[in-house]
Amino acid sequence: xxxxxxxxxxxxxxxxxxxxxxLDDGYEVFCVDNFGSGRPWNVEHLLDHPRFTLQKADIRxxxxxxxxxxxxHLASRASPKDFIDFSVRISLTNTEGTRNLLDHxxxxxxKMLFASTSEVCxxxxxxxxxxxxxxxxxxxxxxxxxDESKRFGETLTVAYEREYDLDVRTARIFNTYGPRMRVNxxxxxxxFLSQAIRDEDLTVYGDGSQTRSFCxxxxxxxxxxxxxxxxxxxxxxxxxxxxxxxxxxxxAEAVLRTYDAESEITYKSLPEDDPSxxxxxxxxxxxxxxxxxxxxxxxxxxxxxxxxEEQIW
Numbered sequence: 001x002x003x004x005x006x007x008x009x010x011x012x013x014x015x016x017x018x019x020x021x022x023l024d025d026g027y028e029v030f031c032v033d034n035f036g037s038g039r040p041w042n043v044e045h046l047l048d049h050p051r052f053t054l055q056k057a058d059i060r061x062x063x064x065x066x067x068x069x070x071x072x073h074l075a076s077r078a079s080p081k082d083f084i085d086f087s088v089r090i091s092l093t094n095t096e097g098t099r100n101l102l103d104h105x106x107x108x109x110x111k112m113l114f115a116s117t118s119e120v121c122x123x124x125x126x127x128x129x130x131x132x133x134x135x136x137x138x139x140x141x142x143x144x145x146x147d148e149s150k151r152f153g154e155t156l157t158v159a160y161e162r163e164y165d166l167d168v169r170t171a172r173i174f175n176t177y178g179p180r181m182r183v184n185x186x187x188x189x190x191x192f193l194s195q196a197i198r199d200e201d202l203t204v205y206g207d208g209s210q211t212r213s214f215c216x217x218x219x220x221x222x223x224x225x226x227x228x229x230x231x232x233x234x235x236x237x238x239x240x241x242x243x244x245x246x247x248x249x250x251x252a253e254a255v256l257r258t259y260d261a262e263s264e265i266t267y268k269s270l271p272e273d274d275p276s277x278x279x280x281x282x283x284x285x286x287x288x289x290x291x292x293x294x295x296x297x298x299x300x301x302x303x304x305x306x307x308x309e310e311q312i313w
Contacts (some may be wrong), residue, residue: 003027009100018225060092075097076149105166114172117148124275129281142272154237189255204266206269226290236283243280
């Protein structure tokens, strides 16, 4: 009998790729998504698969959920573009929704992976950011609905592990990109690619000196699955991402170079609470999971550009 896995947020960018990978490896997959930011066509090719079930539902108020062996909690809007218009829904997805999935994990005697985020670090004062860093977050800022709800989601997982001896582990995910991101997502790589493909100038906020490190989705998926399978990760948290740090201006130049675009770079004022530096300390992931990303930025951009061209043209 195949292992039964629920992917909450399985219609999203990362979740849909995870559904693909699990099915390829023989798992039975239950995809749960309300398609607030996920897209039905991300999993449309799976609808006739005998081991795939799609349930359109909201984890904040879920219907009866099927018994499963593992739960990947990837459900939440993650783009800063959504943080104002959907702030209450984002807050409740990562708190009440997380509680609902933890309760279901207890009921099923299953194990769960909670997808947290580098946003819990806020604008970090420690660089690179280890798992032990306790953050510099503005709890009343424009990003707080996501930052703080993910922080509380991590707190809930620890509480359930302590009180119920629940097998739950947390992947703290840093900037990730790849095919199936929304063209209008609002994050920097979708913005740059969409502008380059449309022959528009690339918009850099601030002077472009702020840094990020970008992990291609296939590398992230390998890490997520290692977190779920590694016994040592029970009740623990680990960073996943890529340690190659570049400035946003350098990223814009890489997009223009990779796409061979004639666009130029324009500058606008920096949004409030935009982090100045962001890079994961992956020493724990390397030690416990033998995790090391392999896809270079230029290669990942080329693969992502092909997808964006199909969506835009």
